[in-house]
Amino acid sequence: MYTKKPQVHVNQGEQLKLTIKRLGINGEGIGYYEHKLVFVPGALPTEKVVVNVIEDLHNFIRAELVEILRKSDDRIQPVDDYANDVGGFELENLAYDKQLTFKRDVIKDSLEKYKPAGYRKYKLRATIGMEHPVHYRNKATFQVRSDGEKVIAGLYKHRSHTVVDLKTSALQYPLTMKVMRAVVAIIDELGIPVYDEEKNAGIIKTVVVRAATATDQVQVTFITQSKKLLKKRQLLERIAAELPEVVSIMQNVNPGKTSLIWGPETIHLAGKEKITEVLNGLSFDLSARAFLQVNPEMTEVLYQEAFKALDLTGKEKLVDAYAGVGTIGLSVADKVREVRGMDTIKAAVDDANANAIKNGIMNAIYEVGEAESLLPLWIEDGWRPTALIVDPPRTGLADSLIKTILDITPKKFVYISCNPSTLARDLVKLTRKYNVEYIQSVDLMPQTSRCECVVKFKKK
Ligand SMILES: C[S@@+](CC[C@H](N)C(=O)[O-])C[C@H]1O[C@@H](n2cnc3c(N)ncnc32)[C@H](O)[C@@H]1O
Secondary structure (H helix, E strand, O other), rough: OOOOOOOOOOOOOEEEEEEEEEEEEOOOOEEEEOOEEEEEEOOOOOOOOEEEEEEOOOOEEEEEEEEEEEOOOOEEEEEEEEEEEEEOOOOOOEOOOHHHHHHHHHHHHHHHHHHOOOOOOOOOEEEEEEOOOOOEEEEEEEEEEEEEOOOOEEEEOOOOOOOOOOOOOOOOOOHHHHHHHHHHHHHHHHHOOOOOOOOOOOOOOEEEEEEEEEOOOOEEEEEEEEOOOOOOOHHHHHHHOOOOOEEEEEEEEEOOOOOOOOOOOOEEEEEOOOOOEOOOOOEEEOOOOOOOOOOOHHHHHHHHHHHHHHHHOOOOEEEEEEOOHHHHHHOOHHOEEEEEEEEEEEEHHHHHHHHHHOOOOOOOEEEEEOOHHHHHHHHHHHOOOOOOOOOOOOOOOOOOHHHHHHHOOOOOOEEOOHHHHHHHHHHHHOOOOOEEEEEEEOOOOOEEEHHHHHEEEEEE
C-alpha cells in the first residue's frame, strides 16, 4: 500500500542550504529542502543560498536569505538599499529583461493551471517594458510613525507593522519623494502627534502624496485617526510657504485599528480639491479617492494596446466598466457612437463626468454603481452595448457580470487584468463564447512582481 512520505520538519532559526529553482508569483525565490517548498524573498533562480527558517508551515517553509554561495548571472545591485526589506520592490535584484520574461511567465503559469478545453489556445505576447524602468510611481502612500526620537515615514517591513523610513525610492516619481520628505519634516518640527499603533493613539496615520506628472501638480492627503488635526493652520501655512507644487491638500478620516488605509470621510483642507493629469492628450481631474494607474507613461502604452485590441469603427456603443475617472472611455469617445461607464467610487464617477465636459466630450456618461448591477439594468432598459472593455481590480469579474457578458456577447470585448490568477479563473467561463485571440502583457510596475495585461477576445 502506498503511504505518503512524512514531510520533513525544520525549526525556526535553522539554517538550510538550497538551490533556487524558480520565482514564485510574488517574485520570491523558490527552492526545495527534502522535497518541501521553501520560499526565499530576494533569491534568484540558479542561486545556491543559505537561508534562515522563519516558519515551517504544513506544505512549505518560509525563509530569509542569509548568504548567496553562487550568484545568478541575472542578479544586479538594487538601487534601493532597503529593496529586500519592504514589499513592492521584489524584483529590484533582477535584470530588467528577465523581469519582463518573468511577468509573461507568471501569466502563462496562471493560465496553464486551469487547462480547460479551448482556452489554452491563446497567443501570449512578450511583455512590453519601460524604457527607463525607474522613478515612475506617481503616488506615495507612506505610513507615518515615530521611532522614539523623530517622525519617520515609509512602508511596512515584510510581514510586520514596523515602518521602514524611506528617504529615497527608485520607484517613486522624484517630486512625490521631495514633497513627502518635506511634509514629514514639517510634521516633526511642529510636533503633531503621529499614530501609535500599539496604543491606537496619535493623529496622523498615513500621508498620501500624488503627483500629476504632466502638470507637476501635487496633492497631499493626511489620513488621520479623528477629524481633529492638531496645528492644522501652521501645517497648511508651512506647506503653502515651502512647497508651491502642492496645489491641493485633503484630509481623510479613518478611525481605529483597521487594515484599510482610507476611511469613509474626506475633507478639503486647502487649495483645489483635485489635481489635473494629462493622458492621451486629454486632461483628467482627479479627486483624492479616485483611482489612477501609478505609472502614467506605461498607462498610455497599456491603453493604446487596449484600443488596438478593440479595433473601433465609430459605430460602437461602448461600455467602459470599472472606469475610474473615465480615462479609457473618454480617450476613445471620438471613435465610437456612445460611451457608458461605471465605477463604485462616487468621487471617481463625478470626476469622469466632469472630465467629459472639460474635454468637450458629449457622447459619454458615467454612473455610480457595480458593473455587475448596472450593466444588466442598462440592457433591461434597451441599451445593448456592442463593445465592452473591463478593467477590474485584483479580484477580477463578478460571476454575475460574466453571465451578463455571455448573454449579450458583444462583438468587441477587451479585458485589462492586473491579476493573472483571477484572469485565468474568469477565462474558464468567458471562453465558452469567446476565443482568446491574444494576450499582451505590459509592464506597469517595473521592479515589482505585479503583472498587467490586455486580453483580446474574438466571438466564437
Ligand atoms: C483597476 S481600476 C481601473 C480604473 C480605470 N479603468 C483606470 O484605468 O484608471 C479598477 C476600478 O474599479 C472600481 N471598482 C471596484 N469594484 C467595482 C465594481 N464592482 N463595479 C465597478 N467598479 C468597481 C474601483 O473603484 C477602481 O476605480
